[in-house]
Amino acid sequence: MTGNEETKAKIEKAALDEFMEKGFANASLRQIVKNAGLTTGAFYKYFSTKEDLFASLVEPYANKIYSIYDVTLQNFQTLSSSEQQNAMTRVSTDSITQMLNYIYEHYDNFKLLLCKADGTEFTSFIHNLVERETQSTLKFIEDMRKSGTEIPQLDKDFIHMVSSGMFSAMFEIVVHDMKKSVAIERVKKLKMFYTGGWEKLFGISF
Structure with a gap:
């Protein structure tokens, strides 16, 4: 690790501790710089703002979760409607397993993302996943109907509600500091x- 990389890592470690204790809004950039053993001038060689520093600790990890979801969906949508129905349980299980493993490999970063991000753009993390899930569910319904499978009418707002409940509940594992096995x-x-629930609403089995 070069000197620049070491200094950047030192800043991020000090920032993680400060953000974890106080949250983004109440964290002191001055304290972070002090704890990293740097001058303010030295800090600005690496990060332009407190927001930029916080983003360095959460954005790559949020993007990885988005990527897991998006790649899974892209692969899923290459299947025929009957294949999608048969593969739904397996595909969703695989995707969630990947997400869980990644979250617990980078637990502190997700704790920041989910519990300490008030005052940043990253409070939309769960909402962004819900939007993806809502759109993919609508597409699944459309494809199933085109293939001749009757699916009862479900409006977008209702699907958004269900998806929001699912993802909000899933990330309780971080909010409540659950052990990975639990x-x-x-x-x-x-x-x-x-x-x-979806089987009941759709009138089909996965």
Whole structure:
């Protein structure tokens, strides 16, 4: 690791501690710089603002979760309607497993993202996932109808409500600091709950 990389890592470590204790809004940039053992001038060689510093600790990790979701969806949508129906449980399980593993590999970053981001653009993290899920569900319904499978009418706002409940509940694993083994079991039950609900609403089995 070069000297610049070491200094950047030192800043990020001091920032993680400060943000974790106080949250973004109440965190002191001056304290972060002091704890990193730097001058303010030295700090600005690496980050332009407190927002920029916070983003360095959460944005790559949020983007990875988006990527897991998007790649899973892209692969899923290459399947025929009957294949999608049969693969739904397996594909969603694989995607959630990837997300869980990644979250627990970078737990502190997700704690910041989900619990300490008030005052930043990153409070929209769950909402962004919900929007993706809402659109993909509408597309699934459309494809199933085109293939001849009757799906009852479900409006976008209702699908958004259900999706919001699912993702908000899933990320309770971080909000409440659940051990990974406990989180896996609870998310598994959560997934069973929502799968059963969608089957009932759609009138089909996955």
